[in-house]
Amino acid sequence: MPSFSRMLLVYDGTDESQAALSRCAELSLALSAQVDVMSVVDAASANANSAGMLSDLAYTRLEEFGRHTLRTAIGKLADNGITAHGYLTFGHTVDAVLRHAAIFNSDIVVLGHRTRKGLSRWWGDRPVHLDLAERLLGSTIITVTLPSA
Numbered sequence: 001m002p003s004f005s006r007m008l009l010v011y012d013g014t015d016e017s018q019a020a021l022s023r024c025a026e027l028s029l030a031l032s033a034q035v036d037v038m039s040v041v042d043a044a045s046a047n048a049n050s051a052g053m054l055s056d057l058a059y060t061r062l063e064e065f066g067r068h069t070l071r072t073a074i075g076k077l078a079d080n081g082i083t084a085h086g087y088l089t090f091g092h093t094v095d096a097v098l099r100h101a102a103i104f105n106s107d108i109v110v111l112g113h114r115t116r117k118g119l120s121r122w123w124g125d126r127p128v129h130l131d132l133a134e135r136l137l138g139s140t141i142i143t144v145t146l147p148s149a
Helices: 015-031 043-051 056-079 093-104 126-137
Strands: 006-010 035-042 086-090 108-112 140-144
Touching: 006 015, 006 093, 015 035, 015 056, 015 108, 015 140, 035 056, 035 093, 056 086, 086 093, 093 108, 093 126, 108 126, 126 140
Parallel strands: 006 035, 006 108, 035 086, 108 140
Antiparallel strands: none
């Protein structure tokens, strides 16, 4: 049976990532696994969405929001008795997770996922967990979704 000693939680503050945080906390306590929390600031995507007009102030706000999100996740884990290490990363989410998992030997990657409905399933980027499943080797991926209403 494999030993799971290090977990990576990808957290962005959404309801789905909050559910992933709860699942990560449960698993960490059950497995006595160390937890790293990663918040990713994808300024390139934000810049593309604003037609290349993202100002320095906007970049600063994105970074501040990322740091606040990270502190929130670490605080919630601490409330459950879990000491976590936080990492604010810049770039594309999949690339950032792959880098971190390789450097820190993450055994489990936990992230939230919002199920798309209707035509939105055909528009936009691929879900992060699909790209991770194709490219992340040697780690278990746990994708947490919210129950349907």
